[in-house]
Amino acid sequence: MGRRFDLVIVGGGTAGWMCAAACAAKLDRSRFRIRLIESEEIGTVGVGEATLPQMKDFNDFLGLDEVEFMQATQASFKLGIEFVNWGREGDRYIHPFGTFGRPIGEADFFSYWVRAHHNGTAAPLSDYCFPIVAARQNHFMLPTGKADDVRNAFAYAYHLDAFLYARYLRRWAEERGIERVEGRIVDVERDTESGRVAAVTLQSDARIEGDMFVDCSGFRSLLLGQALGVELEEWTHWLPCDRAVAVPSVRSTDFTPYTRSTRRKAGWQWRIPLQHRTGNGYVYASQYISDDEAAAALLSSLDGEALAEPRVLRFTAGKRRYAWAQNVVGMGLAGGFLEPLESTSIYLVQMAIMHMLTLLPSGRTIDPALPNEFNRVMDVEYDRIRDFLILHYVANDPAAPLWQQVTAMDIPQSLTAKIERFRNRAYVEAYRDGLFGPPSWQAVFVGQGIMPAAADRLADAMPDAVLADRLGKLAQTIERGAATAPLHADFVARYCPAPLP
Ligand code: FAD
Numbered sequence: 001m002g003r004r005f006d007l008v009i010v011g012g013g014t015a016g017w018m019c020a021a022a023c024a025a026k027l028d029r030s031r032f033r034i035r036l037i038e039s040e041e042i043g044t045v046g047v048g049e050a051t052l053p054q055m056k057d058f059n060d061f062l063g064l065d066e067v068e069f070m071q072a073t074q075a076s077f078k079l080g081i082e083f084v085n086w087g088r089e090g091d092r093y094i095h096p097f098g099t100f101g102r103p104i105g106e107a108d109f110f111s112y113w114v115r116a117h118h119n120g121t122a123a124p125l126s127d128y129c130f131p132i133v134a135a136r137q138n139h140f141m142l143p144t145g146k147a148d149d150v151r152n153a154f155a156y157a158y159h160l161d162a163f164l165y166a167r168y169l170r171r172w173a174e175e176r177g178i179e180r181v182e183g184r185i186v187d188v189e190r191d192t193e194s195g196r197v198a199a200v201t202l203q204s205d206a207r208i209e210g211d212m213f214v215d216c217s218g219f220r221s222l223l224l225g226q227a228l229g230v231e232l233e234e235w236t237h238w239l240p241c242d243r244a245v246a247v248p249s250v251r252s253t254d255f256t257p258y259t260r261s262t263r264r265k266a267g268w269q270w271r272i273p274l275q276h277r278t279g280n281g282y283v284y285a286s287q288y289i290s291d292d293e294a295a296a297a298l299l300s301s302l303d304g305e306a307l308a309e310p311r312v313l314r315f316t317a318g319k320r321r322y323a324w325a326q327n328v329v330g331m332g333l334a335g336g337f338l339e340p341l342e343s344t345s346i347y348l349v350q351m352a353i354m355h356m357l358t359l360l361p362s363g364r365t366i367d368p369a370l371p372n373e374f375n376r377v378m379d380v381e382y383d384r385i386r387d388f389l390i391l392h393y394v395a396n397d398p399a400a401p402l403w404q405q406v407t408a409m410d411i412p413q414s415l416t417a418k419i420e421r422f423r424n425r426a427y428v429e430a431y432r433d434g435l436f437g438p439p440s441w442q443a444v445f446v447g448q449g450i451m452p453a454a455a456d457r458l459a460d461a462m463p464d465a466v467l468a469d470r471l472g473k474l475a476q477t478i479e480r481g482a483a484t485a486p487l488h489a490d491f492v493a494r495y496c497p498a499p500l501p
Pocket residue numbers: 010011012013014015016037038039040042043044045046047048049050051162183184185186216217218219220222244246281313315331332333334340343344345346347
């Protein structure tokens with residue numbers, strides 16, 4: 001057997017153990033030696049509870065059992081995110097993990113809805129979306145798998161304890177031969193000629209060499225940021241929130257199959273129901289509110305008793321200029337961070353892992369084409385999420401200084417063009433790479449009060465009465481379908497009850 005390729009993962013948070021698990025599942029161990037270094041003394045960021053439907057794909061890719069995974073992570077189901085007070089005070093809308101309507105003619109459903117809306121014959125857009133209607137009833141079911149069933153036109157994600165997920169994946173990966181090294185890294189050694197990272201040294205003086213390193217060291221970005229000096233491209237001028245205060249509370253009776261995001265004076269507040277507790281946090285711009293004030297605002301709005309002291313976390317919106325530099329690939333918080341308004345961080349870890357596995361070099365020499373492609377796709381991922389997040393900020397009543405700032409700011413040209421296309425023709429292009437699909441944009445545009453002047457002209461051909469009749473019947477079918485689903489709390493209690501902690 002020749003020398004194995006030495007892959008060293010630095011950090012054992014959610015990112016590190018997701019990466020280790022994927023490597024354990026898919027890399028041939030006769031060719032790869034895989035080690036993960038983590039420091040219990042430093043610990044992990046310890047927040048992160050809402051995910052996107054792609055997480056199910058990742059778990060399936062590993063071959064995890066859904067019920068076992070949900071029990072191990074105290075997970076519940078997520079059909080989307082409810083936005084409260086976004087747009088205008090008192091407004092509510094849900095960004096669902098599903099499509100609006102179903103094909104009823106030559107144009108896409110959304111264009112028919114826009115037409116009927118202008119005619120005054122449409123119900124609210126949300127009435128044509130199964131996951132929204134089910135969420136409003138606090139109901140949940142798995143998709144039926146039948147192509148023409150409205151109860152199949154959605155995907156689902158999880159609310160979970162990311163710390164428990166990392167612990168679960170650690171056990172899973174260690175059982176499959178991943179070597180875990182406990183210790184604090186105190187030095188990173190670079191090859192003087194090539195500049196590559198050659199080894200890391202632990203406090204114990206142990207020296208660990210690697211051919212390639214995956215930096216999952218969290219906000220410290222030990223290798224990518226500190227050792228290689230890859231700077232953070234900051235997006236704070238578009239996304240000014242730079243702190244969060246988080247606190248868990250006792251599980252409430254309102255066990256929603258969705259995350260709630262409530263707009264507040266200096267940011268927004270999350271509420272995420274898990275089986276053993278509810279996760280809460282206030283994400284805010286520190287220039288407009290103090291930590292104490294934010295913590296007090298959070299504590300006074302919980303729907304259950306607080307289970308711990310509030311914890312403040314600091315961050316900067318942005319991403320490292322290169323996610324892969326030399327022989328280091330950065331992922332998770334080491335690669336960048338965008339506030340959790342659309343639950344995208346764990347998704348970004350997943351994407352980084354999948355692209356890394358696809359582009360992993362076969363020897364020590366790294367053809368620049370590989371990092372170039374990795375950095376291109378990760379840039380696309382980040383840019384698209386960034387624009388989607390900014391959209392939530394720009395369309396609001398400017399009720400407080402933060403909201404005056406973000407509703408008056410210059411936005412990326414890519415987003416301006418997107419808004420204009422939507423306003424003119426209800427048009428949202430679908431992408432090959434990256435989040436989010438047209439239904440997500442439609443939900444947030446309409447939810448925040450950005451309405452199209454007109455839609456696809458193909459939708460004009462259907463007579464008004466036929467359109468009104470089809471829309472009416474569809475809304476009824478969806479309403480009845482959602483009523484057949486059980487309460488989310490009952491479904492979880494039967495399907496994946498987790499042990500009391
Ligand atoms: P960390 O958890 O910080 O792990 C870093 C690891 O590196 C640790 O194991 C640490 O011990 C190790 N390490 C660091 N330095 C050293 C050293 N010198 N020597 C040895 N080991 C070292 N994501 C979502 O998808 N959904 C959400 O709802 C969500 N909410 C969030 C809310 C907030 C306020 C924040 C800040 C983040 C949120 N995230 C969310 C992001 C999510 O928490 C992270 O993306 C995810 O947990 C990955 O973290 P990580 O593994 O990159 O870093």
